[in-house]
Amino acid sequence: MDFATLFVQQLINGVSLGSIYALIALGYTMIYGIIKLINFAHGDIYMVGAYVGFFAITMMRTSVFPALIISMIITGILGILVERFAYKPLRHAPRLSVLITAIGMSFFLEYGMMYFVSPTPRTFPAAFESSGISLGSFVVNGQQLLIFAITIILMALLTYIVQKTKIGKAMRAVSFDTETAQLMGIDANRVISVTFALGSALAAAAGVLVGIYYNSIDPLMGMMPGIKAFVAAVLGGIGSLPGAMTGGIILGVIEALVSGFISSTFRDAAAFAILILVLLFKPSGLFGTDTQEKV
Amino acid sequence: MGELLQMKKYNSKSAMQKFDFLLLACSVVLFAAIQAGFSMDLIGSFWKLNIILICINIIMSASLNLINGYTGQFSLGHAGFMAVGAYVSVILTTNFGAPLIAGMVLGGACAAFLGCLIGLPTLRLNGDYLAIATLGLGEIIRIVIMNIEYVGGAAGFTGIPHLTTFPWVFVTMIVTLFFIKNFVNSTHGRACIAVRENEIAAAAMGINITRYKVMAFTIGAAFAGIGGALFAHCFYIINPSSFTFMQSFNFLIMVVMGGLGSLTGSIAGAFVVTALSAALASWPEFRMIIYALALIFLMFYRPQGLFGYVELTAYAPFNKLKFLNKEGGQK
Amino acid sequence: MEPLLKATRVNEMFGGLKAVSNFNLHIDPGELVGLIGPNGAGKTTAFNLFTGVYQPTEGQIEFLGKSIVGLKPHQITQRGIARTFQNIRLFAELSVLDNVKIAFHFHVRYGLAEAVMRIGRYYSEEQRIENEAMKLLKIFKLDSLAEETAKNLPYGAQRRLEIARALAASPKLLLLDEPAAGMNPQETQELMDMIHWIRDQFGLTILLIEHDMSLVMGICERIYVLEYGEIIAQGTPAEIQHNPEVIRAYLGGEA
Known part of the structure; x- marks a missing residue:
């Protein structure tokens, strides 16, 4: 693969990873915006979501979309209960x-889950089969298409709820x-x-x-993505919904490029370096100006 | 700060020295008792390792308490400094045949240098932002180490001589505790506490806030490095996964459970957490669930920890010693 | 005589808002000066400018003939300006004695190594600052409360502790931000006497902000009147009382 092809392929991978970060980051940013709390347990909520989806598909034999909704x-x-309790x-x-x-x-959810489902990773069933599409020499596989589609739908839905409903x-x-x-x-x-x-x-x-994308889930899967999503929220400007979406995508792309062109071991370091640079030089993030709508 | 309050009762020179002497005397007795336990085979090798780990964890939690509890700067990157101390020291001892003390000194110095370097820009941040930034920095340190082939990368550094002995860790622990106790009872330590209490008022009293934040962070990092050096020489191999942010959380649990701003708390916290981990070694999930619930309920009902801040005078940290001190005075 | 503190054409903008404009003030050594004005006139902003909490947008502030613009708050304190706060800022969880001891910080003569090894001047210096702190507490009738946690003190005692703490920084100029706020008339009277007394005893210069007109008129030798960020009058209490501008602006309702 030549440089340009690799670059575009990593871009595609980055956007799909970034969509995941963006979805988690939205929760971080909303919760921070409303009660000024870095909800460390948010990454573990995401893990619980993966397990609920997993059990819906394997035990209730549902297909992907019902599983998604059940989860x-x-x-x-669970989120409401965590907050209440x-x-x-x-x-x-x-x-x-x-x-x-x-x-x-966060510990409680991680190890409570581990207690019930054992620490061994589970193989997420290949519930979504699609050949994907190839554009010249790049491939956008079916799972990636699914991620893009669901992310766009959910973001549109969230924007509608926040902007239009009571x-x-x-x-x-x-x-x-x-x-x-x-008052x-x-x-x-x-x-x-x-x-x-x-x-x-x-x-x-x-x-x-x-789960669908990587085929594997485990009780500690939420730790890193949780923190990464927080980085994404800070990058976009904490409290800002468009910020979380953009921050997530940018972070995903940067990580994919670092993995593709430098070394995958530096992937996490890149995310943390971004966090620290943003905090030090532009703590309000990309979108976090005073005029920015906050939620 | 509890100690600081307590000092009032002993604030003449002779009383302070008498108090220090009694602390030392008790340490010697404790040391002799444990050492005797080892030599008479009353303490098996499993608990021997855990006693050593308790001492190391006391060094770690006391030094973290200086940053988080006394100075009020919430750091979550302590494992990173520990890693620096561990790796610097094992390079010296394993590759260059240097003695452990050289490893400890240089490991501590490197960690302190890094702490100062990181602290200067980062300590401008407040509260939870500082927490997440230090967490990130700790992880960056670990990832960088993981990518240095010279120290074995992700696979770890092997062939470390087993140099950490009980006398070494015990003496280092006592030195650490005395250092931090004396520090927080000096004008420098009071400046740190003032920064925690109210930054604006501290500055208005002529205290250079940045200087004392960085000072506390640097001293804390130095002892974390020393703790790391001792930790590394307990094992044949160390690898970067021993120094993840989970490890930093572990030290945080000790400090928070024991009590922010209380050295006694740090000792108690390190003891309870390490002993509990050892006792529940076969049920790791269970152990973490206990920690989790303990943290949550502690924040509900006793956010200052077991010992902590003002309550310390009542729950006197060195209660026994205070009593001994009175006796000593009557003689 | 060279003024101790001199502010020349100071402007302070917050966004587009002028908090203080064309502010001129000078205080001679040994004076006891009042700064009065209605709420929001910019009195506390002026204090924050003198102590480095804010930096002036324009203008010059000199202390002892040298500019203090651009200095950090702790540097200004070290040069000899100490202050109290309108909304009390004690080290709430610490003892009364420790609150005062902390303020000696800049004057403690032992280093870090001496402190952690308890060698050299550690013991003698600790003893000295403790004695001096107790002396200050005695002046403010707080010595019996030395071991008490600061946040548990009654309101009036907290205000007195703030002054004691500010004095521990051994200032040449003391800025008092509404020292009598929340005090009853008897406490206010005692405080007036005390302020007068410490000025003479410590050879201080004092600038105080106050709402309580009786306190200002009673003890200040000179008064500045601030309205909408501008000095509208200055003079002796008698002059101020009869100044038509002041009567219009400040005592408007009663005139």
Whole structure:
């Protein structure tokens, strides 16, 4: 493969990986926007989503789309429960206390899951068969097409919810100023629950898609992508939905290019280097200006 | 800070020295008791290794507490500095035949240098942003080491001489604890605590905030490096996967459980976490679930940890010693 | 006589908003000067400019004949300006004594090595600053509370502790931001006497912001009146009381 071909192929791989990051990053950014918490457990929510999808396909014999929806619903409920149980009692506690709780929650989900399903990786069933398309010398395989399609649909759906619906407007209000929003009669607890549900459902979708893409899931699969997605959210400007989407895609592409042209072992280092550079030189990220709509 | 409060009762020179002497005397007794246990075969090799690991983890948690607890800068990259100390020291001892102490000194110095270098730009960040940035930096250190062929890359560094002995770790631990205790009870340590309490007020009192953040970070990194050197020489092989952010979280758990801003807390935290890990070695998931629930419920009901901040005077860290000290005074 | 503090044509913009404009002020050594003005007039902004918390957009601020523009807050404190805060900023979780000891920081003469090995001047210096801290606490009637955690002090005592702590930094110029806020008349009276006394005792120069007119009129030798970020009048208390500008702007309702 010549340079240009490799470059474009890595670009395609990067965008599909980046779509996954973007889906997880959306949840991070929404939750951070609304309760100023780096939800360390968010990556593990994504892992739970993958397992729910896995069991739906293997045990309930569903096809991919019902599995995706089941996983999003169940994981969305899990997100609400996590918030109710672990974060809500600490609504007025110092932020670091909540951060430590989130780390604890992350461990709880990881090792709780490990306890039930054993640490061995599971092979995700090849539930989605498609030959994909080849464009000249590049290949976009079926799983990648599926990822693109689902990501675009979900992002469009989320944008619609946040922009047009009543609950979306309430989310933006709470994110902008929780106290004032409450004075205006908005039930902040309900809005926070909805935010966790939406964020978790998106992460669950990402989990199922990753299962289909890489064919393998394990209880600790959420650790790295969770942190990477946070990097994506920071890169895009934390609190900004378009930021999370763009940040995710950019991060995925950079990682794919680093893997393709330097070494895959430096993939993670590249992501962290981006994080630190952004935090030091442009902490508001790409889209995180004051005029940026926040959720 | 608890120690700081406690100092009040001993703040004349002779009382402070008497207190230090009693601490040392107790350490000697503890050392002799454990050493006797080893030589009389009362403590098997499994627990012997774990006692050594407890001492190393006390060094790690006390040094992390200086950064997170006393200075209030939330770092999640401690394992990275540990890795630097470990790798620098094993290169010296294994490839150049240097003694362990040389490895510890140079390992600590390299970790301190890196800590200072990283701390200067990073410590401008606050709270959770600093946490995630230090986590990233710790991982970068690990990934860089993983890509250096000279130290064995991902496969690890093999053939390390088994130089870490109980006397070495115990003495190093005592030196570390005294260093940090004396530091936090000095004007420099008080400056760090002031930074934690209120940055704006600290600056208004003439304290150079950046300087003390970086100082605490550098000292913390130095001891993490020393701890790493001791850790590496417990085993025949070390590899980068021993120094992931999970390891940093592990030290964080010790500090948070024991109590932020309390050295006694760090000792207790390191002891409980290490002993629990050893006891539950066959049920790793179970162990982590316990930690997870402990962290969550601790934040609900006792966010300052077992010992921590003000409560320390009541739950006196060196309660026993305080008592001994009174007796000593009566003589 | 050369002024101790001199601000010349200082402007401070927040975004498009002028917080302080064309601000001129000079304080001679030993003076006790008041800075008054309605809420939002820019009094605390002026303090933040003098102490390096904010940097002036334009203009010059000199202390002891040298510019302090561009210096960090701790550098300015080390040159001899200490302050208290309108919204009390104590080291809340620390003891009263430690709050004061911390402020001696710049004047402690032992190094890091001496501290961690407890050699050299460590013990003697620790003893010295503890004695001096206790002396300050005694002046402010806080010595019996030395071991108390700062956040547990009653409000008035917290305000006094802030002043004691500021004095521990051994300033030449002391800036007091609403020292009597939240105090009852009797406490305010005691505080007035105390401020007067410490000025003479420590050879200080004091600039204070106050809402309580009786306090300002009672102890200040000279008063600046600030409105919408501009000095509209200055003079002795008597002059200020009769200045038509001030009556219009500040005492408007009562005139």
